Amino acid sequence: MKFEKTRLNEVFEVRLEPISDERGFFARSWCQNEFENHNLNPRLVQCNVSSSPRRETLRALHYQTAPFPETKIVRCTKGSMFVVAVDLRPHSSTFKDWTGVLLSASNQKMLYVPEGCARGFLSLEDETEVFYQVSEFYRPELTRGVRWNDPTLVMWPDEGNVISARDDAFPDFN
Numbered sequence: 351m352k353f354e355k356t357r358l359n360e361v362f363e364v365r366l367e368p369i370s371d372e373r374g375f376f377a378r379s380w381c382q383n384e385f386e387n388h389n390l391n392p393r394l395v396q397c398n399v400s401s402s403p404r405r406e407t408l409r410a411l412h413y414q415t416a417p418f419p420e421t422k423i424v425r426c427t428k429g430s431m432f433v434v435a436v437d438l439r440p441h442s443s444t445f446k447d448w449t450g451v452l453l454s455a456s457n458q459k460m461l462y463v464p465e466g467c468a469r470g471f472l473s474l475e476d477e478t479e480v481f482y483q484v485s486e487f488y489r490p491e492l493t494r495g496v497r498w499n500d501p502t503l504v505m506w507p508d509e510g511n512v513i514s515a516r517d518d519a520f521p522d523f524n
Contacts, residue, residue: 351378353388353462356449359442361435361467362390363451364423364460379425379460380483390462391421393485400480402429402473408510410498410517411436411468418492419465421485429478430454431471434504436496438523439466446523448504453480468496472510495520 352365368375378384385392400409411434414420424433436448451461452474463469471480496503498513500522 351381351384353384353390356435356451358435358437358444358447358449358467359439360390360462360464361437361449362388362462364462366458366460368458377458380423391464391485393421394483395487396484398482398484399427400482402431402478402480402512403476404512405473405476405478406508406510407473407478407512408498408506408517409471410513410520411470411496411500411504413438413466413468413494414486414489415492415494418486418489421465422463422469423460423483424453424463424469424471425458425460425481426453426455427479427481428455429473429475430456431473431478431480432507433461433469433471434506435461435463436468436470436503436523437466438468438496442466446503450504450507470498470504472506472508496523497521
């Protein structure tokens with residue numbers, strides 16, 4: 351795996367390094383040692399899949415608060431998506447900054463989003479599927495979100511046509 355820094359502290363694009371032959375390819379998408387060597391949280395307790403049947407489905411800026419904040423590793427396994435991470439850590443030098451990355455089944459990239467950052471995505475194709483590896487168990491009482499179109503945080507490439515009522519009702523960050 352190759353780890354590439356983004357403009358946000360501790361947010362990385364992770365690229366698979368496929369080894370190909372006549373059968374196809376093999377690549378590691380997780381290695382505890384490699385994540386530890388990059389000073390990234392190696393804890394994984396849960397894996398999730400989400401499916402967006404329609405293009406332009408927007409899943410807003412979600413995060414989980416203390417005492418169980420989540421680190422997420424996000425990978426698009428079918429279709430494509432524009433995924434964003436927003437730094438909500440007040441003591442970070444990149445506080446309130448964001449980064450966006452195109453993830454697709456074909457580019458085989460992942461995004462590592464540390465605790466204290468919100469994450470959201472916009473599906474760019476019908477039948478987009480996303481696989482998440484998560485460092486903490488889901489705790490609905492600690493789940494929070496930021497309004498997807500808060501003008502101080504993120505510039506999406508397009509407005510979503512499918513947004514849940516819950517995501518649309520989240521407050522602005524301020």
